[in-house]
Amino acid sequence: MRGYKVFQMTGTLDQVAEANAAWVQEVIVNGEPMIVASDLTYANVVGSGTGLLEEGVTSFGGELGSFIEAGYEMVTVEEAGEVLLVLALF
Amino acid sequence: MTNNLDAILKELDRQDLHAIVEAGIPLEIKTQIKVLCAAYRPAQLEAKKEIRSAVTRNATVVLLTFVSAMATLAMQEKNEEALDLGLVALDLSNIMQIDFRDAFTHVAQLAFAAVECGVNPAAHALSVIPEISAQLLEMFGHFKPPRVTRNSQGELIFVKS
Numbered sequence: 071m072r073g074y075k076v077f078q079m080t081g082t083l084d085q086v087a088e089a090n091a092a093w094v095q096e097v098i099v100n101g102e103p104m105i106v107a108s109d110l111t112y113a114n115v116v117g118s119g120t121g122l123l124e125e126g127v128t129s130f131g132g133e134l135g136s137f138i139e140a141g142y143e144m145v146t147v148e149e150a151g152e153v154l155l156v157l158a159l160f
Numbered sequence: 161m162t163n164n165l166d167a168i169l170k171e172l173d174r175q176d177l178h179a180i181v182e183a184g185i186p187l188e189i190k191t192q193i194k195v196l197c198a199a200y201r202p203a204q205l206e207a208k209k210e211i212r213s214a215v216t217r218n219a220t221v222v223l224l225t226f227v228s229a230m231a232t233l234a235m236q237e238k239n240e241e242a243l244d245l246g247l248v249a250l251d252l253s254n255i256m257q258i259d260f261r262d263a264f265t266h267v268a269q270l271a272f273a274a275v276e277c278g279v280n281p282a283a284h285a286l287s288v289i290p291e292i293s294a295q296l297l298e299m300f301g302h303f304k305p306p307r308v309t310r311n312s313q314g315e316l317i318f319v320k321s
Contacts, residue, residue: 080295083264083304090261112177113217118224119181119320120265129261 077133087122094123094133098140103158106134106144110155161210165199168192169211172219180225193226197248205291215254223253224266228318231269235276235308236315243277246270247288256296264299269318271303 077093079086097104108114108130115131123132134157138144142157171192185193200211215223230246233239247270255263271281282301286292307319 080260080298082302083268083299086261086264111217113221116177116181117221117262118228118266120224120262122261122264129259 083122090122090129090133094136098137098142101159103156104137104142106155106157161207161214162199165196165211166214168196169214169216169219172222173216175218175222177218177221180222185222185225185229189222190226190229193223193249194245197245197252200252201244201248201288208291212252212254215252217258220253220255220258223249224255224262227253227266228269231266231273232317234270234273235318238277240277240279243270243273243279243284244288246273247285251289251292256293260295260299263296264304265306267296267299268303268306271300272306272308 077090079089081089115127115134117128117131119126119128121127121129121132123129124135127135137157141159143160145156145158147154147156171189175189180189196211200208203211227246227249230242230249234243234246246266250263250266250270255266270285274281274284281303282297285300286297289296308316309319311317
C-alpha cells in the first residue's frame with residue numbers, strides 16, 4: 071500500500087513524545103491510511119501501560135486510539151498475497 | 161540455554177498480563193525472574209542473544225513490570241542490588257527492539273532510583289549492561305524525572321500512569 075509512514079526518531083522523552091504526537095496529527099489531518107504493523111494483542115496495545123501518547127497503554131495503543139477517535143476504521147486488505155490490517159477513513 | 165531458563169521464560173509467557181499489571185508480580189514469579197537475571201547478567205554475548213530471543217512479547221510485559229518493582233524498591237531502600245536487577249531485566253525485556261518509546265518510563269524510574277542510591281545513572285547502567293546501546297545510554301543520561309508520591313505507609317512510590 072502506498073502512502074504509509076513509519077514514525078522514527080530519537081531524542082529525549084519530551085522531544086520524542088512531541089514529535090510522535092505531531093506525526094499522528096499530520097497523518098490524521100491529511101487523512102492518510104495506515105498499515106497496522108503489530109498484532110492487536112494485550113501485550114502490544116496495553117503492555118505495561120507506559121506509552122507516550124496516552125496513559126495506561128503502549129505507544130502503539132495510544133496511536134491506535136488517536137486514529138480511531140478521529141474516525142479511522144480498521145479493514146483488511148490483500149496485497150501481493152499478503153493480508154494487511156489497515157486503518158483508513160471511509 | 162538451560163532447560164531451567166527455558167521453563168522460566170515459558171512461565172513468564174503464560175502469566176495473566178492484566179493481573180500482573182494491575183496487582184503486581186506474584187512472589188514466586190519474582191523469584192524466578194531473579195534466577196533468570198542472575199543467569200543472564202554474566203552470560204557471554206551470544207548466550208545473552210539466545211536468551212533474549214526466547215523472550216516472548218508477553219514475557220516482555222512481565223519483565224517490564226518487574227523493572228518498575230525493582231526501581232521502586234531501589235528508590236525506597238537505596239538498594240543497589242534491586243537497581244541492578246531492574247537494569248538487567250530491562251535489557252532482557254527486548255523493549256528497545258520492540259518499541260523504544262515504551263522504555264522511557266522504565267528508564268526514568270531506574271535512573272531516578274540510581275540517583276537515590278547515590279550512583280550516576282548512565283555510568284551505572286553501562287557498568288551493569290556493558291553492551292548497552294548508544295540510544296539507551298543517552299536515555300539514561302537525559303532522563304526526565306518521574307512523578308513520585310507516597311503510599312499510605314509513607315513509602316515513596318512512582319505515580320502509575
